[in-house]
Amino acid sequence: MTxxxxxxIVTLAQEQHFGHAAERCHVSQPTLSxxxxxxxxxxxxxIFERSKSAVRLTPVGESIVAQAQKxxxxxxxxxxxxxxGKNQLTAPLKVGAIYTVGPYLFPHLIPQLHRVAPQMPxxxxxxxxxxxxxxxxNGELDAVIVALPFNEADVLTLPLxxxxxxxxxxxxxxxxxxxxxxxxxxxxxSLLLLGEGHCFRDQVLEACPTLGKGAEASRHTTVESSSLxxxxxxxxxxxxxxxxxxxxxxxxxxxxxxxxxxxxxxPAPFRTVAIAWRASFPRPKAIEILADSxxxxxxxxxxxxxxxxxx
Numbered sequence: 053m054t055x056x057x058x059x060x061i062v063t064l065a066q067e068q069h070f071g072h073a074a075e076r077c078h079v080s081q082p083t084l085s086x087x088x089x090x091x092x093x094x095x096x097x098x099i100f101e102r103s104k105s106a107v108r109l110t111p112v113g114e115s116i117v118a119q120a121q122k123x124x125x126x127x128x129x130x131x132x133x134x135x136x137g138k139n140q141l142t143a144p145l146k147v148g149a150i151y152t153v154g155p156y157l158f159p160h161l162i163p164q165l166h167r168v169a170p171q172m173p174x175x176x177x178x179x180x181x182x183x184x185x186x187x188x189x190n191g192e193l194d195a196v197i198v199a200l201p202f203n204e205a206d207v208l209t210l211p212l213x214x215x216x217x218x219x220x221x222x223x224x225x226x227x228x229x230x231x232x233x234x235x236x237x238x239x240x241x242s243l244l245l246l247g248e249g250h251c252f253r254d255q256v257l258e259a260c261p262t263l264g265k266g267a268e269a270s271r272h273t274t275v276e277s278s279s280l281x282x283x284x285x286x287x288x289x290x291x292x293x294x295x296x297x298x299x300x301x302x303x304x305x306x307x308x309x310x311x312x313x314x315x316x317x318x319p320a321p322f323r324t325v326a327i328a329w330r331a332s333f334p335r336p337k338a339i340e341i342l343a344d345s346x347x348x349x350x351x352x353x354x355x356x357x358x359x360x361x362x363x
Contacts (some may be wrong), residue, residue, distance in 0.1 A: 061113075195327055197326070
């Protein structure tokens with residue numbers, strides 16, 4: 053078997069289409085088909101189940117492709133080490149982050165990382181947790197920044213910082229007279245939430261257990277949005293209140309006196325932000341530098357609770 057044949061089966065497993073896989077491998081479809089068949093003949097097993105409408109991995113094929121991915125990663129690691137003179141910090145690093153972390157972390161992280169690893173630029177992607185999980189597993193991303201829990205076979209996780217939730221409201225809202233907001237109060241108010249698929253939405257619903265349950269669900273979650281920034285604009289317009297992670301609270305361009313924020317009453321709900329990477333990833337020093345740089349960012353060093361503040 054060859055690395056080329058291993059690359060063929062990994063790509064075909066991802067694309068589930070011979071033509072698309074051949075395009076990604078920059079070969080003709082017959083060349084890719086012959087390479088896959090040659091490897092199957094050598095191993096004496098079918099890696100793929102073929103039909104006119106689909107290409108699917110067989111059970112043994114799943115194990116073979118998973119191992120092939122690891123072999124390709126190790127081979128790529130050898131190339132990178134040779135090219136960089138064994139310096140793991142001189143090649144781009146592909147980093148993904150969930151939507152509610154990336155926009156608030158990256159403006160602080162990139163300058164910090166550039167100071168300590170100037171020859172390691174970042175390829176950045178923001179996405180939903182389940183899509184970042186798939187791309188990490190397939191090798192399309194080297195590391196992802198997510199909220200715990202995040203459990204995946206052969207993936208290591210390292211908690212980086214805890215981030216409390218805070219309540220955002222219009223400046224004329226009666227809650228501005230309070231020093232803290234009891235999460236139970238949110239059950240009786242119009243709460244603006246992120247849409248389905250965002251893990252932060254699930255964390256907010258967990259912090260306020262009666263939200264989104266039974267016949268009362270529509271009354272409590274009348275408005276949903278695709279981003280925290282859109283939610284902030286709707287809060288500023290007076291449509292309702294919302295809950296934000298602390299790092300997102302002050303990242304805006306509104307003049308003072310338009311919106312205000314209050315911490316939640318202790319014990320305030322929070323999330324733990326972590327970095328995750330494949331155990332087989334051949335550049336552990338790059339992960340170490342990335343994690344250390346995140347910890348040095350202001351969003352990671354925020355206090356667990358803050359006093360009331362106008363924003």
